[in-house]
Amino acid sequence: MVPTAALAPGQPAAVAATPAGTLPPFDAMYAAIDARDTRFDGAFYTAVTSTGIYCRPSCPAPTPQAKNVRFVRTAAQAQQLGFRPCLRCFPEALPGTAGWDPHATLTGQALALIEDGELDGGTVPQLAQRLGTSARTLNRLLTESTGAPALAHARAHRARTAFRLLASTDLSTTDIAFTAGFGSVRQFNETMYQLFARTPGDLRAAARRSPRPTAPGTPVSLSARLRYGGALDLDGLLRWFGARTLPGVDRVDAGSYSVGLRLPRGAGQARIGVDSTGQLRAHLVLDDAADLPAAVATARHLFDLDADSAAIDSSLSRHEWLTESVAHRPGARLPGEPTxxxxxxxxxxxxxxxxxxxxxxxxxxxxxxxxxxxxxxxxxxxxxxxxxxxxxxxxxxxxxxxxxxxxxxxxxxxxxxxxxxxxxxxxxxxxxxxxxxxxxxxxxxxxxxxxxxxxxPDVDLSGDAALLSRARTLGLAQDRRGLETLLGTTRPWRSYAALHLWG
The missing domain is CATH 1.10.340.30 (Hypothetical protein; domain 2)
Known part of the structure; x- marks a missing residue:
């Protein structure tokens, strides 16, 4: 028997899912899909009764009406209920948890190794041998749990890496092709056109070429533009990091944050700040050019650049006790750490x-x-x-x-x-x-x-002494339970609410 789904108020219990206690409240999940925040991907799935399709929370399709939405815990449950995977967000591409996929550990390890470039210089049989299985079994399990075999994931990983480099760096397309793991420039051009129906030059448009040598194994120093949506409270991030810097590890100076990095293939440094044109950039010094994608991803994480700050600010500003803080600090971001x-x-x-x-x-x-x-x-x-x-x-x-x-x-x-x-x-x-x-x-x-x-984005920090002290000072809560209730009204953005309350 399949457990009952989390339902909106007044909705019939017509669709089964997981026990309500294992999922956030309906309104919180609905706010998450409305914001299309990728951090909720895999935490739950959206099943739309009007279309018979299920999606991941970050699906780019228009947000369905609440009356047509059912939330389920896993893709397997959505399939069991007769919902089809969305062809825009491909929810099947997210491996299931061990609770519904007995081979999740194996597929997860395989995907992690592929993301780390295991198939850039190796073969599927070699990858399978490393994981203690056969190439046939590995491809079958990957196809069953993600909808694609190992080589398709390697191809997609290279294309994602190349696209990120085209969009955020000044590297030449030749350098990008080899840094991303392609065997030749021709393969790179063909793959990018097949996936995006655009040439690499069209994808990056007028970006300048870099004369620096950036083959894997070569040290590199370059600047990557960091794109983001909505507002960015850069001063707030720098204040946070500045109060916690450690000599020899990180520092804040001249409107930028610098930090040492441990990357898959070597060490690196990143200095993140706004350039003279107002663009946010990461100035990277890497022991190995092949670590460029990992370094850019870390820089984005440190400044929480993939968050939809407009959606988060809009949701939080509806709470009277947060309105003034959101107006004073639009674009507040969660300060990340590398490890x-x-x-x-x-x-x-x-x-x-x-x-x-x-x-x-x-x-x-x-x-x-x-x-x-x-x-x-x-x-x-x-x-x-x-x-x-x-x-x-x-x-x-x-x-x-x-x-x-x-x-x-x-x-x-x-x-x-x-x-x-x-x-x-x-x-x-x-x-x-x-x-x-x-x-x-x-x-x-x-x-x-x-x-x-x-x-x-949605952790419970009601046990934080500084938060409780601040809440008492403002007359918002007098004890931990009261603070838990207060922060609970801001789901699925409790982490951001706590950031504002910390001040």
């Missing part, structure tokens, strides 16, 4: 202490690791935040605090060092669930880490 390890360490080390005290703790960590690194020969160069393994190995030398918190750190760092940094949002969610089962790690730590590491 889950950094997000969790910042959360644990600043728990029940001031931001300054937590910052001092993490400064000791960075200095301890850097002092023991013989390769850190450039004192002025920004390096990536220490890895979980580095933080764990040096814990006695930098941590100052209660024994219980030290033990929580040890357990968390050991798990992170063993698991490694997750490759995507689903991997992060799964790893956070494992971290949450550890003794000494509470809901606030998990919520804060989700906000910073993946930009979760």
């Amino acid at each position: 889950l390890t950094e997000s969790l360490l910042r959360a644990i080390c600043t728990q029940q202490v001031s931001v300054a005290a937590g910052r001092a703790q993490l400064t000791r960590l960075v200095q301890t690791v850097r002092d023991g690194d013989a390769t850190a020969t450039e004192p002025t160069r920004l390096l990536a935040f220490p890895s979980a393994a580095e933080a764990l190995a040096t814990l006695p030398g930098w941590f100052r605090g209660p024994g219980a918190r030290r033990q929580a750190l040890e357990r968390t760092l050991a798990l992170l060092a063993e698991a490694g940094e997750p490759a995507d949002r689903d991997g992060t969610a799964a790893l956070l669930e494992r971290v949450g089962a550890l003794k000494g790690v509470g809901p606030w730590t998990l919520a804060y880490a989700a906000l910073r590491s993946v930009g979760d």
Whole structure:
């Protein structure tokens, strides 16, 4: 028997889905699909009774009327109910969770490896052997769960990478072809025309060519334009980062934010700020040009550039207690962090202490690791935040605090060092669930880490002491339950509401 779906008020329970408690309220999910926010993709699916089609929340099609919408937890449930996948957003391209796809782990690993360029120089049989299966089985499972075999995913990944580089960099089309993983310029041109019905030159229009050599394995320094929609509260982001910078890891100066990065193929630095023409750009220095797509994606995440700030501001401004703040800070964005390890360490080390005290703790960590690194020969160069393994190995030398918190750190760092940094949002969610089962790690730590590491737009931060203090000062809530209720009225944008309340 299929459980009952989450329904709008007054709707008959005619369509089955998951128990209502496992999904956000109907109004929150409807606001999410109206904003077309990709961060909700995979969290639920939209089934439209008037068309018999189901979509992911970010589908670009016109938002259906609420009376025709049913929300379900998985694509499998939508299919079971007779809904067909949308041909505009391809919801089948999102692998299902382990709850409905017993091979989700295998397909997820395969997709992560393909995204990391495994098939740029390798073959499907080699990929299958690495995953402990056959090429035939791998292609069958990928086709069943995503609608496409391995080579199709590799082709789509190269095309997405190339399109991003065409739109955001000054690289020549030849450099883009090889950086994106294509075997030849001819293959690149044919693929882009087949997928977009445009030549690469048409896609980028009048963008300038770059004379820099950018073949994989070659160091590169370049500038990438960062496009975004709606307003951008750049000052708010810089204030946030500025209060939390760590010497040798990141800094704020001259209206820009600079940070060291650990990328798939090497180290890098990013400086993000507005240029003389008013365009937001990321100035990147990379050890390996092939890391350019990952570096651009990280820069976008740090400034939350894929969020629809207009939709978020419009929704939040309807709440009287947020109207003034939204008007004063249009385009408030969630400040991101490059890794889950950094997000969790910042959360644990600043728990029940001031931001300054937590910052001092993490400064000791960075200095301890850097002092023991013989390769850190450039004192002025920004390096990536220490890895979980580095933080764990040096814990006695930098941590100052209660024994219980030290033990929580040890357990968390050991798990992170063993698991490694997750490759995507689903991997992060799964790893956070494992971290949450550890003794000494509470809901606030998990919520804060989700906000910073993946930009979760709807986390519950009602356990935050600073938020509660602010709410009391403003007469909005007197206790945690009251704050939880207050923030709950802003779903699915609780994270942004908390950002405004923090001030």
